[in-house]
Amino acid sequence: MTVLARAATEADAGLLLDWRNDPRTRQASRSTGVIALDEHSAWLRGVLASTERALYVVEFDGVPVGTVRFDREEEGVWEVSITLAPESRGRGLSGSVLAAGERAFTAGHRARVVVAAVHQDNAASAALFDRAGYTETAPAVDGFRKLRKTVA
Numbered sequence: 344m345t346v347l348a349r350a351a352t353e354a355d356a357g358l359l360l361d362w363r364n365d366p367r368t369r370q371a372s373r374s375t376g377v378i379a380l381d382e383h384s385a386w387l388r389g390v391l392a393s394t395e396r397a398l399y400v401v402e403f404d405g406v407p408v409g410t411v412r413f414d415r416e417e418e419g420v421w422e423v424s425i426t427l428a429p430e431s432r433g434r435g436l437s438g439s440v441l442a443a444g445e446r447a448f449t450a451g452h453r454a455r456v457v458v459a460a461v462h463q464d465n466a467a468s469a470a471l472f473d474r475a476g477y478t479e480t481a482p483a484v485d486g487f488r489k490l491r492k493t494v495a
């Protein structure tokens with residue numbers, strides 16, 4: 344199987360919006376409302392134009408299965424977030440999706456630390472980041488645990 348993390352484009356807007364508006368994705372997010380297409384498209388254009396964000400779509404044998412995003416927090420420190428296509432969840436794919444996103448990101452950015460904000464009720468995400476080498480740095484704030492991993 345070929346696993347590829349490619350840079351997202353405006354053509355991914357519909358796909359990314361479907362994944363974002365899925366109820367489990369919203370439950371895991373800081374903002375939980377349903378997002379409309381025009382708002383989403385404006386957000387996506389901003390992300391693609393920003394040097395402080397990096398957005399990838401991960402494909403398995405050419406089929407998009409998930410997305411990984413990195414947002415710059417401060418010099419050398421970036422926050423990662425991951426969403427799998429709802430139909431691709433629960434099959435043990437998330438570790439490969441995250442790893443592909445991390446590889447693509449670190450190849451093109453000078454990052455020292457990657458952090459993740461994981462909702463305290465999100466067991467699958469906690470297991471994913473634990474297995475990927477992230478460790479807890481501080482107690483949960485507003486229900487989100489902050490994890491981190493040194494990448495360079």
Ligand SMILES: CC(C)(COP(=O)(O)OP(=O)(O)OC[C@H]1O[C@@H](n2cnc3c(N)ncnc32)[C@H](O)[C@@H]1OP(=O)(O)O)[C@@H](O)C(=O)NCCC(=O)NCCS
Pocket residue numbers: 367368371424425426427428431432433434435436437438459460461462465466467468470471474
């Ligand atoms: C979080 C997410 C990426 C995980 O992907 P997934 O396909 O559901 O999970 P996987 O099948 O790859 O399993 C990952 C790990 O979680 C465990 N797991 C999966 N579902 C679980 C559940 N409901 N409860 C507890 N553990 C679970 C698996 O056993 C596995 O652990 P292991 O590696 O120790 O065996 C995916 O569920 C998703 O996109 N959720 C919505 C968005 C989201 O929550 N993003 C993360 C925000 S930080």
